[in-house]
Amino acid sequence: MAGxxxxxxxxxxxxxxxxxxxxxxxxxxxxxxxxxxxxTTNFLLVDNKTTVKQIEDAFKEFTARDDVAIVLISQYIANxxxxxxxxxxxxxxxxxxxxxxxxxxxxxxxxxxxxxxxxFSADSSSERR
Numbered sequence: 001m002a003g004x005x006x007x008x009x010x011x012x013x014x015x016x017x018x019x020x021x022x023x024x025x026x027x028x029x030x031x032x033x034x035x036x037x038x039x040t041t042n043f044l045l046v047d048n049k050t051t052v053k054q055i056e057d058a059f060k061e062f063t064a065r066d067d068v069a070i071v072l073i074s075q076y077i078a079n080x081x082x083x084x085x086x087x088x089x090x091x092x093x094x095x096x097x098x099x100x101x102x103x104x105x106x107x108x109x110x111x112x113x114x115x116x117x118x119x120f121s122a123d124s125s126s127e128r129r
Contacts, residue, residue: 013069
């Protein structure tokens with residue numbers, strides 16, 4: 001497939017999840033979970049015992065894997081590692097910030113949405129000329 005970057009091209013690309021227990025459980029029940037032969041998972045369940053270092057390591061691991069096409073991360077968790085999320089600029093895997101049960105979505109702190117707004121504002125200003 002042209003333009004897919006480094007994601008797995010055999011239709012087996014995964015969705016990785018970094019979120020709270022309820023969100024991860026919902027996605028696992030929907031069939032998104034994966035454990036390979038090395039017992040590597042495609043999810044990180046974040047609770048009050050999870051350190052920021054563990055979140056950073058999972059984010060770096062998921063974004064470096066060739067078999068991951070999308071990384072879903074709860075927005076309040078993304079805020080803990082905002083410097084990594086904002087600094088990530090590759091198209092694949094795509095990073096999507098999602099709300100959680102206890103933390104509503106805040107469009108002002110979503111880095112992807114702010115980039116899209118910036119692109120559209122640049123496009124519309126160039127069309128006015």
